Each structure stands twice: as structure tokens, then as C-alpha cells.
Amino acid sequence: MIRIDKINIKEFRGIRELTLDLTGQNFAACGPNGTGKSGIVDAIEFALTGNISRLAGAGTGGLSVKAHGPHVDSRNKPEVASVTIDVTIPSLGNKKAQIRRTVKSASAPEIMPADKGVIAAFESVNLHPEFVLSRRELIRYVLSEPGQRSKEVQSLLRLDDIEKLRGVLQKIANACGKDLPALARAEKDAITNLLVALDTAQLSKKSVLDAVNPRRELLGLPPLTDLDANTSVKDGLSTTTASTPGRVPKVQAAADLAILREAIQALKGDAFKQACSTAEANAAELGKDAKSLDGLSREALLKSALELYDGAVCPVCDTLFEPDAFTNHLAGKLAHLDDVSKRRAKLEAELKPILDALHAAGTALNTMIEYTGLFSPKIDTTALTEFRTVLRGRYQQVQRLLPLDDTCAILSAAHGVPDMEPSLAALAAAIAAIPEPNKQDAARDFLVLAQERLENYRTARLKFAAGKVRADHATRIFASYGTVTTTALENIYKDVESDFACYYRKINEDDEKSFTAKLMPSIGKLGFDVDFYGRGHFPPGAYHSEGHQDGMGLCLYLALMNHLLGPNFTFAVLDDVLMSVDAGHRRQVCTLLKEMFPNTQFIFTTHDEIWLRHMKSEGLIKGRNFAHFRTWTVDLGPTEWDDRDVWAELEGYLAKNDVRAAAALLRHYLEHFAKEACDRLRANVEFRGDAQFMLGDLLPNATSTLGDLLRRAKVAANSWNQKDVVERIGTIEVAFVEAKTKTGYENWQINTAVHFNEWADLKKEDFTPVVSAFQTFTRAFGCGTCNEMYFVVPARGKKEGLRCGCGALNLNLLQKGG
Template identity: 25%
Template structure:
């Protein structure tokens, strides 16, 4: 899809209606600084997105679109901008917008697929190349270049799905798996205590069950059978007296003793741990706010290029004593290592706290289920209110451990709201009921062993089934993520190979003295590494051996090579906003020849410049049709005026 015409009125410096009748061919917009060249290109972004990205974000404090996008002599409602496109099917599409419109007006209302492709490019700012874009592509860190290339190749959605699968695996399945495993451990411990066995395995369980059956006059069993449908009391008929109160059960007694220890000491230790966790979280957040963690990859890269002979910062060029520069970089690196250690400590403390809370909640759920109708309503409500409050604390700790971005409540405030006194009093009342119970007979004890073994083993079997489901889901989630990463890597390898080949063709065309240049784009864990040869086969970072002008040529060639991989709609426009400032005359002429060649069948170039030499070269070589050579001038009275 190519640009056919652009019409502006009361947009930025454009006051009266001005038109660029381009007709799908290359175009040149020349003029001095502030004449309105870049504004013409920004108008396309405004029409399709409703904003100009340059007027938003960091460093734009005090800029208000309502005040600074319309012409200064016009009202926002007077802004008019429209752009017409030509498609490969000879369908013409017009998009227009007023400043006060919330949506873009598109005609026809159901445009071809090429239009949606263009709209996506513009929304990502990928329709236009500036010098800052070239620097980002060529000499940025692998991480930044990888992010930009992901945008160019429309892989953001794939990467987002990969991250979603990872979060789903970590936050949902792994957390649930740990919760279920803790519950199984709790059930097994209760079972060991009741049956007085050292471990939960078939032979020891069978022996304990058979001892109890013998006491009740029953025959021994050869195997336990299916844990989900156990009946150890089959063929045993006992008197009604054998149906004892839950308060006489050994597992209930043990649970209530643990409840007492919890409120006497464990809760105090837990609250202390929670306060330490909150303090550590705040300290880590404050330290991360002071240190920009985004520069870590830059530091790591910097350590690889700085040695005892380095006398200037490779990033900004500031002169340094080599030893002092090394010390500064190492000190910064140490700060990041300390942050990493703090984060690891935070995760470990969080894991410990979660284990303690989950243990209490699992035991308490079991206890209340066993007591059933024998517990008073007030006691049940007091313990459940406490469990709910503790569950909320558990959720917050999980958020901290997972480093979730939303605002996290203060743990100290939550612990202060725990209804501990009510719950402790209810626990004491339950323990007193145990003490009032008569002692069990040997047969009652044997009956309890069998009923407890049935219920505990059945519950363990259900938990293990649930665990298998969650573990299976985790495997699927992990496999899906790995497949996605592998597929993404394979796609990138193929595309990088194509990009390398196209870049090589473009770059060698603009640099005839560098024949058969060696180029490599490589996917790494940090992002995308870009290396290029310098009159040899050895690969170097672009800024290691090449001049600033050569780097700018690399940026142009790399951008165009990537653009070819952008989508199936290859014929598209590219806006080049003053991109040859640091390139010498001879090499500019080679770039003009490139634009004039077969590449013009794939791209429509709309070029802005204030440089008369570059302007003359484009004219002389016939890159720009005569009717598409525009000159813009600005005056206070008339605003920007377009001439050709």
C-alpha cells in the first residue's frame, strides 16, 4: 500500500489547506529547520492513531496535545487531516480525522487487508525511520534491538503468549502443586500419629489395620485395595458405643494441641517473619527505584569492552582514567548483584511464610471437617474468620513472591487485623472439651484407627489425583511454552538469514568498496546480536570499527531489510526523516541509486531533508519524479506553505 495524497489544515505548522499529491510514487519534501517537513510525516500517525507519539511519554512534560497539535491560531475543532492510499488491487482508501474525533473515518468502511497492516505499522511507529531509530537498531543493546525487531516482525503477541504461559505455570500450577503437596504431607503426618507408624507405605498400613481388626475380632486383610474406596471395618459389627465422639479421637487431640502451640508461639514467629518480609520488600523497591535495572545489560556488555587501556566511556565518550572507569562499572555491577541477592532472600522468606501459613490452614480445614456438627457455631465462626484473614495474608505474600506489578497491601496492617484473640479463645474451648471426654476402651481405639485410616487414605488419594492433574497441566504448559520458544527461534533463524542476505545486498550496493561483507544476526538469551565484518571475515560490533556515517547506512539498510520480512504485503511506503546527515556525499549518491533501483518496486520512499546536496543528488539521479519534489516554507502569517 502506497500513499496517494496527503491533505492538512490547521495541523501543527500547517494553517491553510495544503496538499501533497504524491500518486503512489517517491516524494521529496525539502525545507529549512522548522518549516514543517516532519509534521507532514507525523500527520499520517495522527490520522491513523489519533496522536503523535513524540508528544507523549517521558521528557514531554508541559506538552498538551490540545494546545500543541492544532495550529496556534486555530481551534482544535478546526484541525483536518486526511491521507489517501493506493493498494495493489487498484482500490483507493482514504483515512481522515479531526482533532475532536475519537475514531478515524475510513472510506470504504471495509478496507482491504493491506490497510490494516499499514495501521498496525503506524501504531507501532514502524512506518518511519529517523536517525534515532537507526542508532537503536545498529548500536543498541541486544535486549533493546530484540524488542524493536520483535515489533518489526510482529512477534510481540508470540512473546506475550510465552510470558503468559510462564506466569500460568509459575503462579497457578506450581503454587497449586505446592499447596496440594503440603496438604498430602499434613494428612500423612496425621495418619502416622493415629496409626503409630513410622511411614505411610502399604506394609505398615496393612499391619496397623490388621492389628485393629484383630482387636475387634476380625480377619486379617491381604491388601489395602483402592485408597479412594476403602472399607477396613467390613464384616465387623460393633456396639453403638464404638461410634465415639470426635473429641475422643487421637488425631483431633493432636490437632488441638498444635492449635494451642500455634497461638502460644508459632503465630508470634510468623508475624515477626511477615514484618521482616514487608521491610525487605520496601527496601528492595526503594533500591530498585534508585538504580535503573534496565542498564544491567549495558553494564554487562561494558565489562566486555573495558580494559586497563580504555581511556573513555564507550557509551558516551567521556574521558576517564581506565582504573577509575573499571571501578565505577564494577561498583554498579555490585549494586545489581546486591539487588539480586535481596530479591532471592525475599523469595526464600516468602516461601517459608507460605509454607507455615498453608500448614496451619490445611490442618485447620481437616480439624473443622472432622468436628463437623460437634463444634459450636461461635467457635466455628471464630476459627474460620481467623483462617480467612490468614488466607488474605497468604495471597499478598504470593503476590510479593511472584513480583506482581499491582499495588500490594501492607503486611503489617494485615497482621494487625488478625482476629487472633477470638480464634485463640475458641481453640482453648475446644481443648477443654477434649479433656472432659471419657477415656476410650481398647475396642473404641481400634475402631478409631480403622475409621481414621479410611478417611485419611481416601483424602490422600483424592489429593494425589488432583496433584497428577496439576502436574500434567504444568507439563503441558511448560511444553507449550517450550514449543512456542522453539517455533519462534526457528522462525527467527529463517528470517534472520533472509534479513542478513537482504541487508548484505543493500549495504554492499551503497558501499562498493566493501564487497562480500560478512554479516551476522544472532538470537541470544539477551536479545538480538548484530555483527558485521570490516574488510575481513572477523565479526565486530557495528560501532567498534565503522564510522558514524557507516553506522547510519547500516541503520537504513537494516531497517529496509527487516521491512521486507514484515508481512505478506511487501509493497509499502517508508518515511525517511533526515536520515543522511552524517553520511558523506559519495555514499549518499550510492543510497540514492539504491532507492532508484529495483527496490523502488518494493518501497515508496517519502524523504524529508534540509540538505541541498542530498536534495540535488535525488533530483539529478531521477529518484524523485519532478511533480513530487516539494518545498515547504513557514512564516508566522501563513504557516507552512507547500510548493512544487
């Protein structure tokens, strides 16, 4: 990936213009809420990806980068809203590159140099937008439901397509299985028709050959010795001697008519009546229970929704759903209807023989209706076609089951058959009137019809076989996919689990040295349990505090990124993610990031100055690699606690003769400055539990501490006989004392001209020298070369040296032999 060297932001979000030098190192942006920190995060994300997460996702309807990316005063000029980032690319031998993106052309960044390696590096960053992490993203890894956590973690690991493909495979398997009953019924009907044509009781190779070979012998055709998928039982019949087209085969027609009579008689029989009566009673009983009736309706709706779901939108409410979320949501609802499902299954079992009888009658009617068009004169089949329509309606309603009242009505009348005897008698007479065929014609008709129905059977059998193969393959593929992906995910999560526990132990080594964790993947879910002081493993939200949960979120994120990118994990933005980590563990967090991720550039945002000081004192943030914001205005954007910023702003106030505003700003700046000086010089300040230190609490201690350090450094230099160092310290002391004297600082208690509580009442002419004097005074605390404030080393323990960021000042505080 990359490391950021510099960011330039113009007219973007709440920033008018801002340049930050990160030098490829860790960087922190600190300031109260509303001072522009998030604008920097948005700018980085926008420059590298073209998107802004804060303007996308749930609860951001109507927001967009194009409309709301530019500064509010440039909302109609998206071309001026731009972010430019200079980077170093470690994988290309620390090659320098630049990317610039404007809101107007968000999808077309300007990249320099535009060679393949640089473009590939930026594309790699674009593929991993998770380099920006805020607390809302961080905590979801810890406190999410298993299904949602699985989605979030797999998305971070670039594995989100796994769940999408699993959902597709499951849908295919379900669809293939749903097709089988219809294919099986079609094969069964084809077998029945073939057996009627062959006039045999069972279907086998021998029974077919035994039926067709005597007829072939009558026609002088060689007998068939075998019957394979391509064998034609009428093979050898001449087209000129074939049966006359459209002629009704007398024998087969008579047999089909007999089957129709049997099917109709079955509908009138006592067994069918009893089956209908029993099923009707049970359906009525189920319908009396309003709860069960509602459950049946809900179950039917849910199952229909599952079948009709297209992988994107709910077919009922048109809401967008991820496949796994949709199926899990409906599966949970169906689980609550288990009792209803069992009662429905029992009723459907009772209805099956009824459906079979209705289907048999309908099939027999279809066959005879096809014959009627071949007779001359044609036979009136109105009664047959009308009853076929009635049977189809009965069959469909019983199969559908709901509404139960309609099904009960059908069952009570299912054995009712209209008088079709005139039509059946006409058919029987027409069949009887067909001239008796001679043996050769009968044999020919037999073979023609047998071949036709044999082909229908073969087609139906192949379709059913193919359907079974599809269903079997789909089921096995789905199962195999689940097994393989679960195994692979288990291996991934095992590595992540180990790193996560290691990182968490690192930041909680004082009380959780034996901490362990369990990431438990399963199809569509990722369980996450953590040890609670040896009492067992529980979900993170069960017993651990919010601070511990935030720590877990960070550790899990780092473990996932480490697994995903390894040595390419060179860059991450942590946006206010550790605010609830208690002060006692902040140093350990800094140590974790320094020791475990020395090659990763972290960019932090925080509104807590103490956090910033922790990061600086622990060496996570070095030198001036931070931006400390003090305020924000819509006209100016964020302003820093920076010398150039403050003194220029003070000059502006004085130019407008606004002494009151200038006095307030100088007072606030000196409070900020004094805090920083006390921290860097390790001054002794009277402790306050609320950490609300006034300027009078801080500045005197900072001033006296620097004077004391210079004196100690001079004594140490003399002990080492370092005359040149003594001389240099003397020069610094003279400048420092002179600057302090010009402020009148030591006389502030009796001189109202320098009493900061009285500044607002001064005139411009009186206050301007005060500003000038304090500007010189504050600069005396730092290096004129690097403009960084002096600081004591080490951060803890015995004070050994006084230094600046560039090394121009490096004074020893330890005396010879001390």
C-alpha cells in the same frame, strides 16, 4: 499497501492549507529546519492511522493529537483540521481511493469508496505505522541494548506479543513452582495423621489393608482385596450402627496426645537447642555485616517485587514496565547480590529442621485442640491455644528470616516451652475416662477415623500431584515456547541478516564488498554485530562512524520491512534519516532504493538541498515530484520556492509598497532558481568549498549555459537536416534573448535599476517592471506545458539532450557523425 497520489492538508499542525501532487511516485520535501517538512510527515501519519508519533512516547507528557493536532489558530476548532489523501491500491488492481480524517473525529476516518477491499487496505496500513521512519526510530535498531533492540525489531515485525506471552508464561511457571512446598507439607501432614490413625509405621496399600481388614472382620464386613482411589475402608457400615457423632475415639486420641508430648519434648531437646544456637550464631554473624544486611533486604525486596508484579506496574513504585524489561532489570540487580544469596541459602538450610520441628508441634496442637471441644465437660485449652499462637509467630518469623535481629531473638527462645502439663494432664484424664469400647465399637471408631484421614490424605496427595503437574507443565511449556520461538526467530533473522548485509554492501561497495553481519536472537534479546573491515564482528557503535550507523539503520529497516511485507512494501516515509550519510555514499543509497525497491514509493524529507539534487540527478525523484520550502510563518504556514508562490507574494509586497521586502524575496528566489538551473543544465560554476554561492556566481553561468545548449541543439538539428526543429529552437532562442534583454541583465553592472544590490532603494514604480521582467526571464528556462525547468541528459558524462518533464521539448545535442 498503498501509493499516495495527492495530499491536501488544512489547518493541521503548522500548515494552514497545502496540496501536494505525488502522482504515486517517489517524492521529496526539502527546506531549512522549521519550514514545515515535518508537518507533512505528521499529516500522512495522522490521515492513515489517526495518530502522530511526535506527540506520543517518552518526553511528550501533556501532548495529544486532539489538543495539539490543529493549527494553533484553530486549536478550538478541531473539526476544521483535516488531512485528505488520495491513493492508489496496487493489490486491488491499482484502484483509486480516498481517506479523510479530521482531528475532531480522529478515530472515524471517511473512506471512499467504502467497500471491503479499500477498507482492508487502509486497515493494513494502520497495522503497520512503522511506514514512517525518522532518524530517532532508525538508529534505535542499530545502537540499542540487545533487550531493547529485540523489543523494537519484534514490534516492527509485529512479533511484540512474543515477549509479552513469554513473560506471562515465566510468571505462571514461577507461581506454580512457588506453590509446591506448601502442597508437599500438607501432604506430609496428612500422611503423618493417617499413620497415627492406622497405628502403622509406613504407608502402603498392604499396610492399610492389614490395619483395616481385621476390624472389618470383627464387624462382619467383607475384607477389602484392593485399595484404589475410591475405596472406602468403612464401606458397609450402617449409618444406624455408626459411631456416635461427636464421640472421641479413645485409642486414636491417646495416640495423638502421645505425638503432641513427643513434639513438645523435641522442642526442649538438646538437638533442637543446638540447631537453634548454630543458626542464631550464623544469623548474627551475617547481621554484623552492614553490606550483607543491606543486600539481604534488597534481595528480599527484589524477590517480592518479582512475585507481586502484575505484568504492567511495578508493585513498589507504581511505574509502568514491560514484562521483559521489568524481569531483566530486577534479574540484573539480583545478580549483583550473588554472595549474599549464597549465604542466605546456607542459613535457610540450617533453619529447615527448626521449621520442621515448629511445624510438627503446631500440627499436633491443632489435632488435640479439635478434640477438646468434644469432651463434656469441656476442657480449658487456653494454654494450648496460646502456645499454638506463639509457635505460629515463631514459624512465620523464622521462615521470613528478616529482620535478622527478630529471627535471632526467636531462635534464642525457640526451645522455651510454657508449662502445659495441667492441660495435657486434663486431656489425658478425659481420654482415660472414655469408656473402653468393646471390640466392635473400637473397630467401628477405627474405620471411621481411618476413612476420614484417608480422604484427607487423598485430597492432599491429589492437590500436590496436580501442583507438580501444573509446575512441570508450566516449566516445560515455558522452555518449549522459548525453544520454538528462538528457532523461529533465528530463521526470520537469518533472512533479515542476509538482506541487511546485501543492502549495506550495495551502499558501501567501494570499501566494504565483503561486509557481513550477525543477528543473534535469544530469549528476550537480539544481539547485533557487524564486520569491521575483516577485523572481526563488533557492535555497530564500536568502530563505525555515525554515517555508517545511519546507513546500517536504513538497511536493517529495509530488510525488516521486506521480510514483513514482501511485495506489499509499496510505501514508506523517510523523515531526515540519512543526513549523516556522507556525500560519497548518497548516490549508492539512491541506487539501492531504485534497484532493490522499484515498487516502493518513498517520501523523503531533508533540509539538505544537495541531498535533493542527488535524488533528482540519480532519478530517484523524477520531474517536479518534490516540494522545496523556503520559509514558514505561523500565519501562512510553509511557502515553497514555487513560481505561483513567489510571484503572488511579490505582488502582495508591492501592493503594500514594501519594496525592501519584495527586493529581498526576489533576490533569494533568483539565488534558488539559479542553483536549480545550474544543476539541471549542468552549468560550469567556480567551485567553493563552503558551497555558499552568491547570485553573481550562479545566474550568469546558468544563462550562458542555456544559450550555449540552444545553439548546440540548433547545430545538431542542422546536421540532421531537421528544419522544423531548427525553426522551433530559433523561436525559443528569440523568446529567451528577449526575456533576458528586458531584465537589462547583461547591463546590470552599469544599470542600478537592475543591480540586485540596489533594488531595495528603488521605488515601487521602478521595481515593478524589474519583477515582471525577471518573471518572464525565469519562465524562459522551462516548458510552458508542464512548467518544468529544462534539464540536460544524462546527468553525468557527455551532454546528449535538452529536455523537459513532459517531453514537449526533447532536443538532441549530438551532431550527425559526431
